[in-house]
Amino acid sequence: MKIPRLTDTTLRDGDHAVSHSYTPEQVRAIVKDLDEAGVPVIEVSHGSGLNGSTIQQGFSIHSEYDLIKVAVETAKQAKIASLFVPGIGTSKELREAAELGISVLRIAVHCTEADVTEQYFRLAKELGLETVGFLMMSHTQPASVLAEQAKLMESYGADCVYVVDSAGALVQSGVRERVSALKEALSIQVGFHAHNNLGLAIGNTITALEAGADQIDGTLRGLGAGAGNAPTEVLVAVLNKMNIETGINLAILMDAAEEKIAPLMQSPIVIDRGNLSSGYAGVYNSFLLHVKHAAEKFGVGVSEIMQELGKRQAVAGQEDWILDVAVELAEKKGIKV
Amino acid sequence: MYKILKNDGNMELALVTGIDSNSEGLARAREKGIATSHHGIEAILEDSEIKIVFDATSAKAHKLNAPVLREQGKVAVDMTPAAIGPFVVPTVNLHDHLEAMNVNLISCGGQATTPLVHAVNRIVQVHYAEVIATAASLSIGPGTRQNVDEFVRTTANAVQQIGGASIARAIPVFNPAEPPINMTNSVYAVIKEEFDEAAVIESVQSIAAEISSYVPGYRLKGAPFVDYRETPWGRLPTVVIMNEVIGAGDFFPTYAGNLDIMTASAYRVGDVYAGHYLSAKEVTR
Numbered sequence: 001m002k003i004p005r006l007t008d009t010t011l012r013d014g015d016h017a018v019s020h021s022y023t024p025e026q027v028r029a030i031v032k033d034l035d036e037a038g039v040p041v042i043e044v045s046h047g048s049g050l051n052g053s054t055i056q057q058g059f060s061i062h063s064e065y066d067l068i069k070v071a072v073e074t075a076k077q078a079k080i081a082s083l084f085v086p087g088i089g090t091s092k093e094l095r096e097a098a099e100l101g102i103s104v105l106r107i108a109v110h111c112t113e114a115d116v117t118e119q120y121f122r123l124a125k126e127l128g129l130e131t132v133g134f135l136m137m138s139h140t141q142p143a144s145v146l147a148e149q150a151k152l153m154e155s156y157g158a159d160c161v162y163v164v165d166s167a168g169a170l171v172q173s174g175v176r177e178r179v180s181a182l183k184e185a186l187s188i189q190v191g192f193h194a195h196n197n198l199g200l201a202i203g204n205t206i207t208a209l210e211a212g213a214d215q216i217d218g219t220l221r222g223l224g225a226g227a228g229n230a231p232t233e234v235l236v237a238v239l240n241k242m243n244i245e246t247g248i249n250l251a252i253l254m255d256a257a258e259e260k261i262a263p264l265m266q267s268p269i270v271i272d273r274g275n276l277s278s279g280y281a282g283v284y285n286s287f288l289l290h291v292k293h294a295a296e297k298f299g300v301g302v303s304e305i306m307q308e309l310g311k312r313q314a315v316a317g318q319e320d321w322i323l324d325v326a327v328e329l330a331e332k333k334g335i336k337v
Numbered sequence: 338m339y340k341i342l343k344n345d346g347n348m349e350l351a352l353v354t355g356i357d358s359n360s361e362g363l364a365r366a367r368e369k370g371i372a373t374s375h376h377g378i379e380a381i382l383e384d385s386e387i388k389i390v391f392d393a394t395s396a397k398a399h400k401l402n403a404p405v406l407r408e409q410g411k412v413a414v415d416m417t418p419a420a421i422g423p424f425v426v427p428t429v430n431l432h433d434h435l436e437a438m439n440v441n442l443i444s445c446g447g448q449a450t451t452p453l454v455h456a457v458n459r460i461v462q463v464h465y466a467e468v469i470a471t472a473a474s475l476s477i478g479p480g481t482r483q484n485v486d487e488f489v490r491t492t493a494n495a496v497q498q499i500g501g502a503s504i505a506r507a508i509p510v511f512n513p514a515e516p517p518i519n520m521t522n523s524v525y526a527v528i529k530e531e532f533d534e535a536a537v538i539e540s541v542q543s544i545a546a547e548i549s550s551y552v553p554g555y556r557l558k559g560a561p562f563v564d565y566r567e568t569p570w571g572r573l574p575t576v577v578i579m580n581e582v583i584g585a586g587d588f589f590p591t592y593a594g595n596l597d598i599m600t601a602s603a604y605r606v607g608d609v610y611a612g613h614y615l616s617a618k619e620v621t622r
């Protein structure tokens with residue numbers, strides 16, 4: 001099997017799990033370890049992408065530009081990437097991140113809306129960035145639709161397109177179909193980004209590799225939105241056992257996960273009722289903390305909010321619907337809002 | 338077009354013009370017995386009787402059309418993001434711009450949310466406003482899709498200028514759910530000082546009622562409420578307002594409330610202008 005390129009997104013997806021509280025010192029320490037361990041790409045930005053510091057997504061405590069700057073300064077071999085969601089970020093933030101020295105831009109949209117990415121792929125290429133397309137909530141569409149959307153991104157200048165299991169809702173057959181369809185349709189690379197709501201983050205990532213994926217994602221100790229991601233250190237251990245030589249130092253990653261990431265966690269990430277119901281209903285993972293907030297405020301259950309959001313087919317960026325659902329559920333129960 | 342034909346207002350529909358003689362819009366206008374042309378703005382310039390022009394082309398085209406229309410004394414109601422003239426929202430500032438020759442309607446999200454921010458701001462200063470405008474994917478045309486930046490910039494500017502917020506953000510969301518969702522908007526208004534919650538809620542409800550007089554499908558989803566949020570300015574009360582816009586179904590399907598609120602607002606602006614000119618004429622007589 002070919003050697004995949006690993007992107008560690010502890011400092012981006014993990015940003016949701018720490019409620020956007022990363023400090024420049026933490027970023028420096030984590031980037032230093034990942035870089036020394038030989039992780040080739042490190043993603044740093046607000047969890048919802050550049051300029052994501054909002055009420056809807058959660059305000060960052062430290063400016064993400066300061067964090068990106070520290071990451072760029074610290075990394076000796078690793079490329080620094082940022083996530084970009086059109087509408088949350090605009091060309092202005094894209095340019096600013098490029099100026100700070102990121103090398104890779106990962107442009108994320110709901111997996112049916114690839115045509116809103118054109119202006120940003122073109123700009124990123126103009127600025128000399130490597131580009132990755134991120135088809136979020138890939139479980140909601142069949143492989144054929146994802147392949148069409150991925151082809152659009154390829155035509156705009158993407159160097160790679162990811163199948164992104166934002167809700168952690170895919171099982172292995174679903175991953176295989178989707179990654180294979182993209183491999184067949186595209187002449188560029190294909191990636192896979194997992195979430196662990198069904199306990200399949202590592203398994204699905206390996207399935208993606210078997211189906212031909214060129215790039216995969218992980219986060220130290222699985223620190224990511226909701227149920228978290230494929231833990232980078234576990235992924236490297238598994239790849240070693242499979243005799244896939246990533247050249248990444250497992251010992252450094254284990255130490256970083258244990259000593260630097262575990263202490264940042266408000267509580268260990270487990271597949272509890274909230275995370276399982278979110279994955280089972282196919283709800284975007286970064287909704288979790290917002291759902292908990294709304295459940296408490298309006299006196300309704302986390303699982304019932306998740307279920308209704310799944311029914312309404314909410315997409316990434318629709319945290320406001322959580323409040324709407326919570327209010328409606330409360331009213332139905334006769335709770336005074 | 339349908340709104341002018343359906344309502345017994347101050348305007349008379351003289352011409353529908355486009356650049357594609359086979360377009361569905363022009364065909365529908367012909368069916369209704371309305372004069373049509375596929376020579377674009379030229380056809381408008383040939384008719385000196387036309388006083389009000391609704392421009393739903395593109396920002397680029399409107400930049401060319403605007404000076405020509407002005408030269409001929411025709412008022413332009415600009416439905417593109419060109420924003421050459423002042424932003425207008427019928428419930429907030431239309432009467433400040435009755436003599437303007439070019440006014441801009443911001444965006445669908447802007448028409449839906451800036452009056453809500455204004456309604457809070459007339460009771461207590463809004464420090465930061467964030468509006469989330471969500472529409473069905475099917476109702477978002479290629480123009481918007483190719484230029485999301487423009488929507489974001491124009492709408493956020495209007496939330497500051499018309500809404501009165503000191504700082505503003507606007508975020509569009511496109512949702513492809515089947516069946517298609519109605520347009521929904523959320524407003525978060527962060528307040529830094531003590532305020533009368535009941536007065537804010539009443540102010541928002543009354544402006545929503547006013548808007549629904551010209552956009553019948555416009556309503557609040559539940560009463561506005563206050564939620565405390567961690568912000569860069571500390572833990573602050575945030576007024577949360579949720580709104581839904583169901584279209585009239587004149588031309589676009591009812592879920593496309595985002596398109597309907599633009600045409601309904603444009604109609605309202607045109608009708609008020611026409612009424613203003615007619616009454617001015619009577620005075621001079």
